[in-house]
Amino acid sequence: MVIKPHKIHQYRKVKLVKSVVFRCMLPGCTHYTREAFIINKIALCPFCGKDFLITRDLARRETVHCSECIVSTKPKVEVKEVVEFLEELKDDTTSHK
Ligand SMILES: [Zn+2]
Ligand SMILES: [Zn+2]
Numbered sequence: 001m002v003i004k005p006h007k008i009h010q011y012r013k014v015k016l017v018k019s020v021v022f023r024c025m026l027p028g029c030t031h032y033t034r035e036a037f038i039i040n041k042i043a044l045c046p047f048c049g050k051d052f053l054i055t056r057d058l059a060r061r062e063t064v065h066c067s068e069c070i071v072s073t074k075p076k077v078e079v080k081e082v083v084e085f086l087e088e089l090k091d092d093t094t095s096h097k
Contacts, residue, residue: 008051010044011064022064035059045069 009024009031022038024031025046033041041054045066052058052066 006044008042008044010046011038011054013062013064022059025063038064 006026006029009029010026011022011033012025014021014023014032020035021032022035026044038054038059039056042051043054043064044051045068046063047065047069050066050068054064055067058064058067
């Protein structure tokens with residue numbers, strides 16, 4: 001397996017017995033760093049794929065991602081809309097008979 005080298009890591013918080021470390025989530029990468037060293041580092045956002053600067057606030061998350069993706073983690077589609085969409089699908093399948 002050939003692993004593509006990367007400069008920007010994608011961090012995830014790992015809780016150890018006495019400390020917390022941030023491990024890179026990218027396949028084949030063994031890089032990890034301590035909580036104190038992750039602030040002001042550049043990381044890769046697992047959701048939008050862009051690189052961003054890790055602030056103290058962003059480092060609190062289990063999966064470290066950019067500030068833009070914090071907003072977009074809210075569900076975009078309302079439950080009512082999904083139900084209506086499913087109803088439409090049902091109508092579609094019955095009309096073919
Ligand atoms: Zn890495
Ligand atoms: Zn992002």
